[in-house]
Amino acid sequence: MDNSLLGLSQLQAAKYEYTSDHTCNWSENPRPFSTIAVMQKGKGKFVMDESTIDVGKFDVFFIPVGAKYISYWSGQNEILYYAIHFHITNPYSEFSPQRFCLQKIKPLQTKSILSKFELLCKYILEGGAAKLKAYSLFYDLYSEILPFLEYEKAQNISINSIKPAVEYIERNSDREFSISDLAQMCLLSESRFYALFKNTMRCSPIAYRNNIRIQKAVNLLESDFTIEEIAAKLGFSSAVYFRRVFKDTMGKLPSEYRKNLKFNIDLGSK
Numbered sequence: 001m002d003n004s005l006l007g008l009s010q011l012q013a014a015k016y017e018y019t020s021d022h023t024c025n026w027s028e029n030p031r032p033f034s035t036i037a038v039m040q041k042g043k044g045k046f047v048m049d050e051s052t053i054d055v056g057k058f059d060v061f062f063i064p065v066g067a068k069y070i071s072y073w074s075g076q077n078e079i080l081y082y083a084i085h086f087h088i089t090n091p092y093s094e095f096s097p098q099r100f101c102l103q104k105i106k107p108l109q110t111k112s113i114l115s116k117f118e119l120l121c122k123y124i125l126e127g128g129a130a131k132l133k134a135y136s137l138f139y140d141l142y143s144e145i146l147p148f149l150e151y152e153k154a155q156n157i158s159i160n161s162i163k164p165a166v167e168y169i170e171r172n173s174d175r176e177f178s179i180s181d182l183a184q185m186c187l188l189s190e191s192r193f194y195a196l197f198k199n200t201m202r203c204s205p206i207a208y209r210n211n212i213r214i215q216k217a218v219n220l221l222e223s224d225f226t227i228e229e230i231a232a233k234l235g236f237s238s239a240v241y242f243r244r245v246f247k248d249t250m251g252k253l254p255s256e257y258r259k260n261l262k263f264n265i266d267l268g269s270k
Contacts, residue, residue: 006095010087010215011131011138012222013121014260018042018079024071029249030202032211033218034097035063036145037083038117042075046102053104060105060113062149064097066202082121086138087215091159091166095142100149116141127222159200162186162193169205173212174235179205214249217242221258230254 010033039059046053046061048069055061065087073079088096120141123134159166165182182205183193194204201208213234220230231242246254 006093006139007089008086008135008138009089010085010219011124011134012085012218012261013124014083014085016079016081016083016260018073018075022073022079024073024251027068027070029207030066030068030211031063032065032214032249033085033087034065035083035085036117036141037061037063037081038114040080040082041077042073042079042081044074044079044081045072046070047072048102053102055104058114060145061103062097062100062105062145063102064100064152066098067102068202069102082117084117084120084124084138084141085218086142089170092163095146099151101152103150105145105148113141113144116144161188162197162200165193165197165205166201166208169209170212173209173216174233177205177209210245210249214246217246217254218250218257221254222261227254 037060039055039057039061041057043054043056046055046063046069048067053061086097090096091098116137120134120137123130123137164185168182168185169177179190179194182197183190186193188196197205197208203211213236216234217230220233225233227243228239231239234242236242236245243253246252246257250257252260
């Protein structure tokens with residue numbers, strides 16, 4: 001894969017609204033996509049192994065694919081934030097989200113960013129040809145955010161050692177495979193390959209495959225396909241297993257997550 005390529009396999013707008021204190025646990029299953037979000041009401045706290053990040057009204061925050069954390073959301077009457085979920089298919093690019101850490105982007109607490117965010121959400125929700133405008137706006141927004149993103153301190157340079165396996169999983173996420181097969185692709189022993197993969201990608205090869213499947217599932221949930229049809233398309237052995245993996249990863253059932261993707265955006269006073 002050309003390291004300069006920066007294609008998107010996912011771009012969605014979602015609304016998260018809670019009426020009482022809420023907790024999201026991503027400490028076991030790393031996020032399958034990246035997120036740029038804006039708080040509207042209430043406040044949140046991200047707790048990671050070595051740090052804590054607080055976000056409040058109109059704060060812009062960034063969560064990279066693969067991040068592990070527990071988030072706590074609270075507010076007097078309501079908790080509300082809008083999010084842009086995206087996945088860049090090339091993990092080797094210098095602009096790849098997984099090169100950066102979860103963070104609040106302080107320089108971006110501006111009206112211009114909020115207006116751009118609102119327009120991007122509008123185009124995504126319109127669908128059809130308007131989504132092309134959304135893609136263009138996303139790249140514009142991402143390029144504006146990039147100079148302020150801080151690199152992951154433990155950024156791992158071993159990704160090239162497991163590159164053949166990563167690319168194989170991404171191309172064949174609907175298929176079964178063995179660790180032995182993946183290790184042979186990388187000319188590594190099984191134990192060495194598994195350790196490198198887990199350290200670099202922050203999850204096991206099977207979990208990474210399931211994350212790819214869930215990325216695709218989230219896209220398909222925008223369509224009229226039934227849950228059973230989506231499960232079959234992605235290679236899950238049954239709709240029951242798909243629902244379980246989806247909830248373990250996303251914290252919601254597919255039907256519940258589908259509701260997050262259909263909303264009227266109102267950013268209110270800026």
